[in-house]
């Protein structure tokens with residue numbers, strides 16, 4: 001058992017340190033610079049950011065991109081984005097640059113800016129949808145005109161030390177790398193043009209870097225046992241315990257209570273788990289060839305509307321999903337041979353907004369699964385998910401020995417533990433291999 005725990009610990013450590021997500025092994029955010037023209041003292045580039053993560057979006061208030069210039073470059077102008085600070089441009093006379101900082105910080109513009117300040121795929125307040133959810137909205141772009149820079153592909157120096165906040169911490173960016181030049185189609189689609197030079201930067205996410213505690217927890221119930229297995233106590237850390245609001249508090253009628261804070265600080269409903277989000281998995285019905293699960297997501301944060309929310313579940317029977325009611329569903333197949341993971345997300349204009357805490361702060365769905373005769377069982381907690389992610393962050397599950405058990409199934413605790421052990425070993429194998 002000790003060996004098992006240390007193996008599991010090492011596995012967790014490695015997967016965090018390498019920013020590796022076993023359910024989305026190829027997920028990343030790629031930032032591409034295409035130089036489209038040389039100027040007398042530098043170049044004009046189109047910078048495109050693609051969110052290639054299957055189920056992790058960059059939510060409001062949006063991305064912040066930073067880098068360090070290699071030489072004394074300045075930004076003459078930008079279209080479709082802006083730097084947060086101009087910096088010291090005192091040595092310029094007449095034409096003043098947009099930004100003279102050695103380490104500029106760039107943010108997207110808000111929707112609705114005048115037409116002449118817009119650029120294709122800009123001005124979404126920095127929100128990037130997840131790739132698996134809406135690939136067309138998973139891209140953001142702006143144009144930048146750089147001065148005091150190299151003026152040919154031999155003399156230009158790549159910016160260094162890229163940083164991405166999305167909107168909080170969690171992303172780590174690699175170095176810029178020159179890649180084959182991007183080709184573009186002209187608007188009439190009859191001619192191809194080519195960037196004069198292209199470089200890419202790849203950024204990956206690690207929940208370990210993003211937050212100390214989970215951001216969500218999971219609770220269980222079933223038709224075959226009246227026990228409701230709650231979220232673990234203090235699943236998300238209890239540091240907000242002293243400023244939480246009871247659900248019957250008079251304070252809730254105060255005007256402005258729901259106004260989000262600049263730093264996104266939550267205002268949580270008091271619960272024993274102190275999580276902003278809870279996912280509940282209820283094993284609802286048993287048919288001859290099918291079984292049915294009800295999934296609900298509850299928001300406990302009075303200061304947050306979750307737009308474009310996503311839920312990822314890993315369960316061995318997800319290879320036989322027959323119908324999903326009132327959520328969109330997409331199987332994720334992170335490894336060719338394993339089809340046990342899927343993502344749920346809201347239907348556009350129907351329930352893609354998970355409202356702030358309160359009577360409207362929940363969304364729910366039912367899932368119909370076809371029993372696979374070789375593996376299906378209600379015993380040993382098999383009917384409950386192995387992993388759950390909300391908005392790309394892993395949620396805390398209850399301890400296995402508290403799952404609602406099928407009455408009269410002997411040795412259930414012991415065999416559940418060995419099941420977890422086998423599952424963990426299997427994952428370890430897949431990860432290292």
Ligand SMILES: *[C@@H]1O[C@H](CO)[C@@H](O)[C@H](O)[C@H]1NC(C)=O
Nearest residue numbers: 026027028029030052053202
């Ligand atoms: C980034 O993600 C894309 C899409 O999944 C993938 O093709 C590419 O190889 C990834 N890049 C890196 C450096 O992992």
Ligand SMILES: *[C@@H]1O[C@H](CO)[C@@H](O)[C@H](O)[C@H]1NC(C)=O
Nearest residue numbers: 030031032048050179180200
């Ligand atoms: C560079 O990034 C773009 C997306 O912005 C991607 O399509 C392309 O494959 C990347 N190139 C390399 C060599 O990684």
Ligand SMILES: *[C@@H]1O[C@H](CO)[C@@H](O)[C@H](O)[C@H]1NC(C)=O
Nearest residue numbers: 152153154178181196197198
């Ligand atoms: C630089 O440009 C020249 C022609 O203008 C081209 O032959 C060469 O491949 C380019 N080098 C790089 C690294 O893009």
Ligand SMILES: *[C@@H]1O[C@H](CO)[C@@H](O)[C@H](O)[C@H]1NC(C)=O
Nearest residue numbers: 066067068103160161162163
């Ligand atoms: C890279 O950026 C980070 C944050 O902006 C900064 O702390 C660090 O010193 C920078 N490193 C270099 C080599 O510029």
Ligand SMILES: *[C@@H]1O[C@H](CO)[C@@H](O)[C@H](O)[C@H]1NC(C)=O
Nearest residue numbers: 258259260302303304305356
């Ligand atoms: C959430 O959205 C509703 C309706 O659009 C709005 O009235 C409310 O103020 C929003 N709450 C937060 C916390 O942004």
Ligand SMILES: *[C@@H]1O[C@H](CO)[C@@H](O)[C@H](O)[C@H]1NC(C)=O
Nearest residue numbers: 318319320321331333339342
């Ligand atoms: C994975 O399972 C889904 C059902 O959830 C099915 O539609 C899909 O075809 C399966 N994909 C593979 C590659 O087995």
Ligand SMILES: *[C@@H]1O[C@H](CO)[C@@H](O)[C@H](O)[C@H]1NC(C)=O
Nearest residue numbers: 319320321339370371372373
């Ligand atoms: C369940 O899914 C697997 C893999 O997609 C398939 O081989 C099997 O026939 C399915 N079982 C049922 C009962 O549909």
Ligand SMILES: *[C@@H]1O[C@H](CO)[C@@H](O)[C@H](O)[C@H]1NC(C)=O
Nearest residue numbers: 225227402403404405406407
């Ligand atoms: C229901 O599940 C709980 C929690 O695992 C267990 O303690 C209890 O014995 C089960 N009830 C029955 C009737 O088996």
